[in-house]
Amino acid sequence: MALTLEIVTPEARVYSDAIDAVVIPTVEGEIGILPGHISLLTQVADGELRVTRNGQTELLVVSDGFAQIANDKVSVLAQSAIEEQKIDEHAVEEAQKRAEAELRNRDALPPAEVERLERVVRFAVAQLGARRRRK
Numbered sequence: 149m150a151l152t153l154e155i156v157t158p159e160a161r162v163y164s165d166a167i168d169a170v171v172i173p174t175v176e177g178e179i180g181i182l183p184g185h186i187s188l189l190t191q192v193a194d195g196e197l198r199v200t201r202n203g204q205t206e207l208l209v210v211s212d213g214f215a216q217i218a219n220d221k222v223s224v225l226a227q228s229a230i231e232e233q234k235i236d237e238h239a240v241e242e243a244q245k246r247a248e249a250e251l252r253n254r255d256a257l258p259p260a261e262v263e264r265l266e267r268v269v270r271f272a273v274a275q276l277g278a279r280r281r282r283k
């Protein structure tokens with residue numbers, strides 16, 4: 149028996165495949181999902197999402213969102229998601245630096261912009277952590 153995993157962002161469907169298991173970063177900590185898991189709705193946190201398929205582990209980095217598990221289908225709706233091998237460290241580092249520089253003047257920024265910049269920094273940190281651990 150297999151699970152179906154689908155990861156969707158506002159821009160695209162990032163992942164869709166039959167898998168053996170998945171570990172999802174949530175605000176409560178990591179949760180592992182195997183076939184037959186009870187139905188669940190949980191809030192996804194920035195971090196590494198690990199997919200096991202045919203004895204191999206694939207790594208994706210996701211940002212905040214939600215995951216729904218029902219009837220051996222795992223649906224992750226995230227603000228951002230990227231496969232580990234597609235991460236461009238240089239581009240991520242530059243984006244992080246720009247966001248951190250803008251956040252130094254956070255008092256002059258609207259709250260929504262502060263939240264967006266903080267989300268950029270959190271996602272950048274998660275991407276760099278995943279990429280550097282795999283080297």
